[in-house]
Amino acid sequence: MKSAFGKTALAELSSYYEQAILHRNVLHITVEDEQGARETRLHPLDLRAHGGKEFLIANDDAGNQVQISLDQVKAVREFPLSS
Numbered sequence: 001m002k003s004a005f006g007k008t009a010l011a012e013l014s015s016y017y018e019q020a021i022l023h024r025n026v027l028h029i030t031v032e033d034e035q036g037a038r039e040t041r042l043h044p045l046d047l048r049a050h051g052g053k054e055f056l057i058a059n060d061d062a063g064n065q066v067q068i069s070l071d072q073v074k075a076v077r078e079f080p081l082s083s
Contacts, residue, residue, distance in 0.1 A: 013070065017056055020044045020078070027058070030075040031068055041079050042066070 020027055021044045030039050042058035045065070049055070054070045 013073070013076065014047060014054060016076070017044055017047055017070075021046065026079040028077050028079045029056075029068070029073055031072050032074050033072050037074065040066075042068075 027042050029042055041061055044058045046057040056068045059065055
């Protein structure tokens with residue numbers, strides 16, 4: 001599956017994810033895989049490379065750890081936190 005972002009944009013997104021991890025920002029991510037597109041709210045923990053791909057490691061709102069291939073991300077934005 002091709003990413004919605006070009007190689008330059010993927011490098012910039014890696015920096016974006018790193019900043020989100022450092023600042024503990026909550027992200028709203030749209031992912032598309034074999035099961036179709038889905039949106040989720042994630043608490044990013046780490047970036048890891050494996051097999052030539054880069055993955056975002058995060059916790060979902062239920063506390064489950066998930067691993068998402070960055071080439072499956074179709075959209076990402078910071079989730080606004082309520083006071």
